[in-house]
Amino acid sequence: xxxxxxxxxxxxxxxxxxxQPIRYLADKQLWVLESGESSYVVGVNELxxxxxxxxxxxxxxxxxxxxxxxxxxxxxxxxxxxxxxEYPGWGGxxxxxxxxxxxxxxxxxDLALKHVSHEIRGETLEIRLRxxxxxxxxxxxxxxxxxxxxxxxxxxxxNGTKQQVVVESAQSxxxxxxxxxxxxxxxxxxxxxxxxxxxxxxxxxxxxxxxxRRGNTSHQANPWFxxxxxxxxxxxxxxxxxxxxxxxxxxxxxxxxxxxxxxxxTGGYNDFDFAYPLKPGESFSTPVFYxxxxxxxxxxxxxxxxxxxxxxxxxxxxxxxxxxVLYNSWEATTFDVNEAGQxxxxxxxxxxxxxLFVMDDGWFGQRNDDHAGLGDWYVNxxxxxxxxxxxxxxxxxxxxxxxxxxxxxxxxxNSDLYRAHPDWAIHFPGRPRTEGRNQLxxxxxxxxxxxxxxxxxxxxxxxxxxxxxxxxxxxxxxEPGWPNVPPTEQKKIWVKYVNNVYEIFDRLRGxxxxxxxxxxxxxxxxxxxxxxxxxxxxxxxxxxxAFDRLRIQEGFxxxxxxxxxxxxxxxxxxxxxxSTSLKYRFLAAMQGSLGIGANLNHWKxxxxxxxxxxIALYKRIRGTVQHGDLYRLLSPxxxxxxxxxxxxxxxxxSVVFAFRHSQQxxxxxxxxxxxxxxxxALYRIQPIxxxxxxxxxxxxxxxxxNRGLNLRLGGDFDATAVVVERAx
Ligand code: GLA
Numbered sequence: 001x002x003x004x005x006x007x008x009x010x011x012x013x014x015x016x017x018x019x020q021p022i023r024y025l026a027d028k029q030l031w032v033l034e035s036g037e038s039s040y041v042v043g044v045n046e047l048x049x050x051x052x053x054x055x056x057x058x059x060x061x062x063x064x065x066x067x068x069x070x071x072x073x074x075x076x077x078x079x080x081x082x083x084x085x086e087y088p089g090w091g092g093x094x095x096x097x098x099x100x101x102x103x104x105x106x107x108x109x110d111l112a113l114k115h116v117s118h119e120i121r122g123e124t125l126e127i128r129l130r131x132x133x134x135x136x137x138x139x140x141x142x143x144x145x146x147x148x149x150x151x152x153x154x155x156x157x158x159n160g161t162k163q164q165v166v167v168e169s170a171q172s173x174x175x176x177x178x179x180x181x182x183x184x185x186x187x188x189x190x191x192x193x194x195x196x197x198x199x200x201x202x203x204x205x206x207x208x209x210x211x212x213r214r215g216n217t218s219h220q221a222n223p224w225f226x227x228x229x230x231x232x233x234x235x236x237x238x239x240x241x242x243x244x245x246x247x248x249x250x251x252x253x254x255x256x257x258x259x260x261x262x263x264x265x266t267g268g269y270n271d272f273d274f275a276y277p278l279k280p281g282e283s284f285s286t287p288v289f290y291x292x293x294x295x296x297x298x299x300x301x302x303x304x305x306x307x308x309x310x311x312x313x314x315x316x317x318x319x320x321x322x323x324x325v326l327y328n329s330w331e332a333t334t335f336d337v338n339e340a341g342q343x344x345x346x347x348x349x350x351x352x353x354x355x356l357f358v359m360d361d362g363w364f365g366q367r368n369d370d371h372a373g374l375g376d377w378y379v380n381x382x383x384x385x386x387x388x389x390x391x392x393x394x395x396x397x398x399x400x401x402x403x404x405x406x407x408x409x410x411x412x413x414n415s416d417l418y419r420a421h422p423d424w425a426i427h428f429p430g431r432p433r434t435e436g437r438n439q440l441x442x443x444x445x446x447x448x449x450x451x452x453x454x455x456x457x458x459x460x461x462x463x464x465x466x467x468x469x470x471x472x473x474x475x476x477x478x479e480p481g482w483p484n485v486p487p488t489e490q491k492k493i494w495v496k497y498v499n500n501v502y503e504i505f506d507r508l509r510g511x512x513x514x515x516x517x518x519x520x521x522x523x524x525x526x527x528x529x530x531x532x533x534x535x536x537x538x539x540x541x542x543x544x545x546a547f548d549r550l551r552i553q554e555g556f557x558x559x560x561x562x563x564x565x566x567x568x569x570x571x572x573x574x575x576x577x578x579s580t581s582l583k584y585r586f587l588a589a590m591q592g593s594l595g596i597g598a599n600l601n602h603w604k605x606x607x608x609x610x611x612x613x614x615i616a617l618y619k620r621i622r623g624t625v626q627h628g629d630l631y632r633l634l635s636p637x638x639x640x641x642x643x644x645x646x647x648x649x650x651x652x653x654s655v656v657f658a659f660r661h662s663q664q665x666x667x668x669x670x671x672x673x674x675x676x677x678x679x680x681a682l683y684r685i686q687p688i689x690x691x692x693x694x695x696x697x698x699x700x701x702x703x704x705x706n707r708g709l710n711l712r713l714g715g716d717f718d719a720t721a722v723v724v725e726r727a728x
Pocket of ligand 1: 539
């Protein structure tokens with residue numbers, strides 16, 4: 001009796017088959033991956049090839065799925081080529097973007113991958129493939145992230161043959177949406193000082209390539225995409241498939257629409273100038289490609305990414321901490337930093353409520369402008385005769401943490417380091433060394449260079465109470481030579497460089513857990529899911545002009561969490577000559593992680609008063625902005641009002657930011673319908689000024705979401721915010 005009871009209790013504790021996030025349906029040779037509200041299904045077809053079956057909203061019954069079957073062939077297309085193959089090698093009759101392309105030592109380039117075996121371990125699935133003849137193996141690694149509905153995929157490629165195999169294209173995944181016409185692609189394009197602009201276009205027959213060939217992620221394109229049907233999705237409704245690649249080097253997405261109405265997105269390492277030789281027994285891995293699906297529009301797609309980044313990616317994911325309010329002296333002083341000047345700025349920053357004081361470029365070597373000094377990471381004795389300690393102590397006594405700017409991957413030809421080691425710069429022998437911002441790139445793919453850079457950062461952090469570093473990278477690759485390895489190995493530079501940089505971040509974070517890091521590359525040139533596990537925030541753009549920022553920040557928010565989006569309040573006129581009020585600038589910057597980058601020496605009493613109030617307000621709402629849900633109410637590219645609403649995780653607080661750009665005379669601002677509130681709950685409305693029309697101050701969630709709010713936003717560049725708090 002006792003035994004039976006124990007057995008029954010034990011069985012009751014086991015999760016039901018349906019509840020397991022990854023299931024193998026042996027009779028149909030299908031794997032069902034469930035993540036949040038979505039399902040991803042892959043199977044083995046009658047040709048023993050791995051085939052994509054379904055990606056979309058979770059389906060209720062296993063019985064609904066049929067086994068994978070390849071498509072029909074005819075003279076000009078093979079069955080394989082017509083089928084939604086899950087990870088096609090380049091070989092046989094396949095004319096679309098392959099996931100893997102290799103050349104063997106004997107010149108044979110054909111690769112046909114068949115299914116071998118699989119293993120499920122909780123939320124991870126490995127499916128193993130092998131070439132039909134040779135021991136070239138691929139392990140596809142899948143993971144589900146049920147809390148946010150994300151699925152991740154990458155591939156590990158192994159050369160088990162007796163000859164060298166050169167990998168010429170290694171993609172992380174190909175994603176398929178259901179066959180059909182008229183899909184729309186959303187992606188993020190831009191340039192320096194104009195990053196992450198949202199671009200939308202119909203997916204036409206043929207290929208659309210978005211990529212970086214620049215050695216890092218790039219300002220020009222960002223590795224994120226989303227697809228919806230004929231523009232059928234909006235912020236709140238509709239099916240959206242989206243993905244983001246975790247790689248900070250050369251990457252490529254190929255978005256194809258085949259003549260047979262199949263849309264496919266292949267992404268991974270850029271195969272431009274790519275060749276990765278694998279000796280017998282060697283393996284290598286592609287970056288991780290994250291993907292997600294929602295049936296609830298772009299807003300939900302973004303919120304899933306934001307939650308995923310906060311809960312699963314960021315270094316503080318286990319115990320999220322709010323980002324501090326920082327001050328950065330760059331726009332105030334540029335290279336003209338010294339102990340007295342920085343102390344004076346620190347005094348002023350502390351008074352308005354800043355928590356982290358960051359000294360930017362100019363503190364080291366002979367760095368008086370951007371022509372010299374990079375590489376010489378010793379404190380400039382003229383500017384800081386007693387080292388950094390007096391300044392850091394001063395900052396700490398004011399109750400702030402101290403942070404420092406570095407650009408470790410770079411060297412100016414006019415530096416002691418370059419004079420000692422000209423061969424450390426990336427170059428082709430006997431060829432010009434093209435400079436960008438008067439600098440060259442150290443070859444971080446070299447382990448000796450990597451160790452040297454690690455050593456000096458280690459020393460800097462060990463000797464000083466530095467609690468934050470802004471890690472910059474101010475140019476892209478040219479003449480990507482690596483002369484001290486054999487020519488056949490040289491193209492590995494694209495991958496090895498990034499992995500060695502990642503390694504430095506990882507080792508520093510392991511050794512100095514107190515130190516937080518900002519990823520910067522002349523603004524937002526290194527923002528991706530590969531760097532984000534290693535840094536706490538990113539510098540969104542060198543363009544700090546508040547209205548330009550609204551569009552940059554909007555695009556950013558499609559892929560990345562507001563918490564990591566560093567935004568400064570700076571002086572006007574800025575960049576394009578536009579002037580907005582200090583309040584407008586604060587409200588624009590308060591939609592991410594707030595920083596101040598203005599020259600505080602020029603501020604008047606009123607500016608200090610307003611700044612103190614706005615920073616106090618920010619501290620009251622930052623939990624909601626940084627850890628809450630974002631609803632984009634009105635877009636700067638579609639309306640003359642931009643409005644964004646954030647709702648805290650516990651639903652108790654919400655904040656709405658609204659900005660007017662170019663008002664048609666007398667035309668009122670559109671009604672703002674809030675979202676994400678509890679219809680039945682009561683909320684207290686707390687406007688930050690007199691721009692809320694009407695006197696109601698306690699209303700239901702239903703009122704806020706259906707009747708909405710009206711704001712008196714007049715003229716150009718007016719702005720306000722409204723805080724809403726649950727009344728119970
Ligand atoms: C880059 C950064 C700026 C600043 C300068 C310093 O442009 O994006 O914020 O740090 O370098 O030279």
